[in-house]
Amino acid sequence: MTRWLSEQEQRTWRGLMRVSTLLDAGLNRELQRSSGLSRSDYQVLVQLSETPDGRARAFEVGEELQWEQSRVSHHLARMQRRGLVAREDCPTDRRGAYVVLTAAGRAAIEKAAPAHVESVRRMVFDGLTPEQVANLGEAITAVLAQLDARVPPRHGRATAAPASRG
Amino acid sequence: MTRWLSEQEQRTWRGLMRVSTLLDAGLNRELQRSSGLSRSDYQVLVQLSETPDGRARAFEVGEELQWEQSRVSHHLARMQRRGLVAREDCPTDRRGAYVVLTAAGRAAIEKAAPAHVESVRRMVFDGLTPEQVANLGEAITAVLAQLDARVPPRHGRATAAPASRG
DNA sequence: CGCAGGTACATGATGTGTCATGTACACCCC
């Protein structure tokens, strides 16, 4: 027999969906307008820019962002066409490919970041007290524990910070 | 000067994005496999099934789900092709269209709902204590207050439950 | 009345995500 959601769960759940929808649409729109980047572009560029040499294996991008493999392929191909990233063969694994941040890619992320962070602040953190941020973080950590159990990381790399609690 | 995110905000933010990604992908996949419906289909069908007569104006669907108008048009057209909904002219406004749940649509949502609710339980609520659910709900309400201020409803209809606090 | 501006919805082009499948290579183990 189906156990439906309680009133409170229902409200929470629909709220969460609504937040996701609004946040994704709003951030995407602002990012696109201000910098010509999509949110997906942005995430890839951020990840690359955080590596010491501005490069990563394609599968690492997929793991970090939790993208399907074919999404990674397609998206990197599009970004390559636009000159935001380049490809390099991997010397130690001939199947593999490195994705490398180009000068244009680095310029794009550096130009886009301040306005995007500002958007995130406005849309999310400005409305929350520090205590609410902490509570939100805790809830997220708990949900992630659930979800990550269903999608175990294949390579040793940690996927997310493990619960700043403590 | 850009005010970047603090360590805690950064972790929370990336966690939230990760939750969104995993949840959307996971729920979509399970729904699709178990019932042949996308999450968007599901949301539309739920909304229609909750009206007393199984019908709503197209723009109401858009407002409730916070969809772009053209997304509504395109998606309803696809659902109509699949026989999940039908259209009817609006007698009081000849520009307007009613979207009506068909028998097939109602059957589809009733068949899909139990497994979907189960998925939501497994992926979200099973991992949270009641207190965490409450905290999450509170944080969501606060963020929604921010976001909804940016997208005011045009018609009188309430868009979401207004903060069960108190 | 008549028209100016706004609303409801449709449509085509384009970018994006997923699924199924294919190819090449790595690795393990007998």
Add this chain to the structure above:
DNA sequence: GGGGTGTACATGACACATCATGTACCTGCG
């Protein structure tokens, strides 16, 4: 060291979302 299994990535077909634009209609106001 050769074959089986799994991994890294690409690709084509299709579903989906968005933007720009178009059409019909409503509404308020002179």
